Structures are given as C-alpha cells and as structure tokens.
Amino acid sequence: MSDIKIKFSVHQNPLKDEQGRTTYQVRQDTHGTVTTKMLEEELALHGLQNNFTLDGAVEWLKKVMVSHMNFNRRIHVEGLGMFSLSIGLKPVVDEDGTVHKRIVTDPNDITGNEVEVTGINFVPDKEFLDYAKQQLLYFENSAPRGFVGHSEWHEDEKLRQEVIGYLTEHKYLTCPLFMKLWHVTRYKAEQLLAQLCEGEDAILVRQKQANTIFYYLK
Numbered sequence: 101m102s103d104i105k106i107k108f109s110v111h112q113n114p115l116k117d118e119q120g121r122t123t124y125q126v127r128q129d130t131h132g133t134v135t136t137k138m139l140e141e142e143l144a145l146h147g148l149q150n151n152f153t154l155d156g157a158v159e160w161l162k163k164v165m166v167s168h169m170n171f172n173r174r175i176h177v178e179g180l181g182m183f184s185l186s187i188g189l190k191p192v193v194d195e196d197g198t199v200h201k202r203i204v205t206d207p208n209d210i211t212g213n214e215v216e217v218t219g220i221n222f223v224p225d226k227e228f229l230d231y232a233k234q235q236l237l238y239f240e241n242s243a244p245r246g247f248v249g250h251s252e253w254h255e256d257e258k259l260r261q262e263v264i265g266y267l268t269e270h271k272y273l274t275c276p277l278f279m280k281l282w283h284v285t286r287y288k289a290e291q292l293l294a295q296l297c298e299g300e301d302a303i304l305v306r307q308k309q310a311n312t313i314f315y316y317l318k
Contacts, residue, residue: 107131107242111249129242181224188218196308249288260303263296264317273304273315 107129117123140154165175165183174184189202189210204210224232241247259282266281267273278289293315296304304315 105238105240108239109242109249110247124248179225180228181222184221184223185217186219186221187215189214190216197311249285259292260296264303267304267315267317271316274312278315 108126109129110124110126113123113125143154168175169185174182176182189204192200192202194200202214204214262282263273273293275286275289275293278284278293279286282289282292284292293304293306296302297306297315303318305318307314307316
C-alpha cells in the first residue's frame with residue numbers, strides 16, 4: 101500500500117435524510133498550497149519551461165475567461181474541464197450589521213442591483229477525472245475513527261456551566277475567545293453562542309460594539 105494518502109475528516113450533514121436519520125459526509129483535509137513559483141520550479145526541473153511562464157499564462161487565462169463570462173459564455177479548457185460563472189442574490193444586512201440570506205417572494209422585486217458573483221464553477225473533463233481517480237487511490241481518516249468534525253463535542257449542560265463559570269470571573273466573551281477556550285471552529289462557536297442566547301433558558305445576551313459582538317451573562 102502506498103505511503104501517500106489523501107487525508108479526510110468526517111462531518112455531520114446539517115439536514116436529516118428523508119427517514120429522519122442523521123447522515124455524514126467526508127471532506128478532504130488540505131494542508132498547504134502549491135504556489136505558482138513552485139510549479140514553475142518543477143517545470144524548470146524537468147526542462148519544460150523554456151520561454152513559458154506559468155504566471156503569465158494564468159494572468160492571460162484569467163482575463164480571457166472573465167471577458168467571455170461577461171458575454172454569458174462557459175469556458176472549456178480541453179483535457180481539464182469546464183469553467184462557468186456562479187451568481188446569486190446579495191445577502192441583506194440589518195441595522196445591527198447582521199448578514200441574512202435574501203428572501204424574495206415576488207420576482208418583480210429582483211433587479212440587477214440584487215445580484216452578485218458567488219463563485220466560479222468547475223466541472224472536470226472525464227479524461228481529467230479518470231486520470232485523477234487512477235492516481236489518487238489511498239485514503240486515511242485524519243482523526244480517530246468515529247470522530248465527527250474538527251470541533252470538540254460539548255454536552256449542553258456542561259457547556260452552560262462552563263460558560264457561566266467563565267463569565268462569573270470575566271466580563272465578556274467574544275467568538276474568537278470562545279473558539280480558543282473551547283477548541284471549536286468559528287462555525288461551531290457561532291452556533292453554540294447563538295443557542296446560549298436563545299429560548300427561555302438563555303444565559304447570554306449579545307451586544308455589538310463597532311464590528312465586534314460581545315456576549316454577557318443575562
């Protein structure tokens with residue numbers, strides 16, 4: 101078996117399936133980035149560079165692709181795949197600075213002013229995908245078997261008591277501070293803090309000052 105393995109982690113899907121079951125997915129755990137300079141050095145190492153620079157080719161390709169996307173065209177790089185524009189409705193920002201998904205119930209309310217670019221889609225050619233599948237063969241879980249996600253799991257009542265204990269001795273909490281103290285991702289921290297602020301048994305209140313949200317004992 102090869103020593104080269106693609107690292108992945110297991111994550112819970114946000115929605116249950118049709119039978120009401122909790123399901124899971126896997127995501128690749130990426131570490132580091134191969135830069136343009138590194139690729140150019142590899143080209144030179146194999147004697148393939150000559151007068152060709154990858155940086156120049158990428159800059160040219162970006163300009164050409166965006167130009168064609170302005171004309172509602174997709175771009176197919178043969179042997180690699182199809183690139184296309186992804187668009188959507190701009191989010192809504194309320195008076196508190198909180199960002200919400202834009203909900204539209206009347207199509208007459210949608211104009212070009214409400215639309216933005218949300219990403220660039222890429223669909224690999226079958227040739228490229230088949231080649232990748234042939235080369236990328238070995239997989240290994242980057243976390244202990246059965247562990248879900250990157251965040252530590254916290255029992256509801258235990259977390260409540262820990263937060264109360266912390267805020268009894270300290271004035272406030274912020275999301276970055278919560279992430280550091282409870283070893284969770286930003287998404288998980290925001291989710292847990294929101295839960296602690298909601299419902300009849302809420303223990304926190306939030307206050308926004310400038311661009312920072314502070315959490316205090318209720």
